Amino acid sequence: MNQHMLRHRAQELKDEIAVKTADLEGGRITAAEYKGYLDKAEHESGEIATALKAYDQAGRFMANQDVALEHLRNGGSFDSSTKAFQPSGGGLLDAAQQKELRVAMETKRPLTLEVDARNFGFGSYIHTKSATAESALVNGPLPGIMMPNRFISLPYEPTRIASYLPAAAMDGPSSYWLQHTSNAAEANGVAELGSKPDLGMTFTENKVLPQKLAGQASVSMEFNMDYPELGGWMQAELQRSLINQENNYILNAGAPGGPTGAAFTGLLGVSGTLTQDATGTNGLDAIAYAAQALRSSTAAYSPPDLLILSPATVTALLTTKDDTGRYVLDMLQGPAGNLTWNGDAAAQATTNPSLGGIWPQGNEGGNLSLFGVPVVQTTQIANGVGVMLSIRGGAAVYWTRLNMLIIFDPYTGLTNNTWRWVIESRISLSTPRPGAINVIENLPFV
DSSP, X not given: OOHHHHHHHHHHHHHHHHHHHHHHHTTSSOHHHHHHHXXXXXHHHHHHHHHHHHHHHHXXXXXXXXXXXXXXXXXXXXXXXXXXXXXXXXXXXXXXXXXXXXXXXXXXXXXXXXXXXXXXXXXXXXXXXXXXXXXXSTTSSOOOOOOTTOOOOOOOOOBOGGGGSOEEEOOSSSEEXXXXXXXXXXXXXXXXXXXXXXXXXXXXXXXXXXXXXXXXXXXXXXXXHHSTTHHHHHHHHHHHHHHHHHHHXXXXXXXXXXXXXXXXXXXXXXXXXXXXXXXXXXXXXXXXXXXXXHHXXXXXXXXXXXXXXXXXXXXXXXXOBOTTSOBHHHHHHOSTTSOOSSSSXXXXXXXXXXXXXXXXXXXXXXXXXXXXXXXXXXXXXXXXXXXXXXXXXXXXXXXXXXXXXXXXXXXXXXGGTEEEEEEEEEEEEEOSOGGGEEEEESOOOO
């Protein structure tokens, strides 16, 4: 996010906290739900404050650098030992530009100069005329000026799956972790002076490699000049595209229809997971059965703490009715209004659109829970499929070798005035205990 988006999101958080506080005071949410949201909001606010501080530090650094270069150009503490380049007086460059060009060549740094057209000698032929009346314009009045920060972004799925997984840094070209996989024997009762059983532990060394994700976007220098904020907006769009593909890899790499040849296997592609078939159930039963299986399975013995579903699947589950047509979950949640589509309090009417007309990516999966298991909604998982995980049981770890990097390249396309932004990251996913993952299939969806 750029500075404008960060400040906008910070204000959004303040507004959302005020709404949640009102919901708590009005009895529309519980204290536990309020605390859960407040913890997440405070965490995100801290990240935003850190990012804004980094922007400010970078701005101060660049300002100091500009002052130093200006001092150098004006001759301050600069003693050139050679005079290899001595531009003649006059010409198309004024004295200050000639000096700036000499310093740039001696310090070997890029430089762009704008030449005053009047120096070409035809300035005397430029004349003025009276302003043209509106009626003389072919298409009516001049086009309106675009308001700042009113770009409309390309929509992407807002839920970032990595936000819900434990993260680890990959400090080298790969990372290793050990896993205790089996015992030849178990601890047992021993008689006095008897031999103690040797467990014969077996350990397996596992390796995780990074997957590179990258993209680029370019625009003409003229277009960027006409819309000065375009560069910052394009960087935000690049980040959103990369996060969208990151989600796809984490969920679907190695699975049918998912990315192939990846350095890691996604949650739906890993082998050795538990499976739960929802055929013949109303869907809610299958979720309860899947939770029980994770807790009882010898491959995990781990209670679930995350369930990933598509919005269409969640809606089918929320609209499960009894024989009299009443919503089953609404009866459990209490009076009408407490059951919402994503577990959050009822949305408030607003006339304040989000920056770019989109929801920012992050932990935007909602606060719904089914049978006590937190539910995350994303459109990047197939309808009718669910992934239930025990994060504490070792279901998955998100690795970062290279965090999101954006590079501005104004030089490669200099011959045709093309400015380019490049983005890339190197990430990976490990599933230390596949048995802590239960893939639910054939769930109902709308």
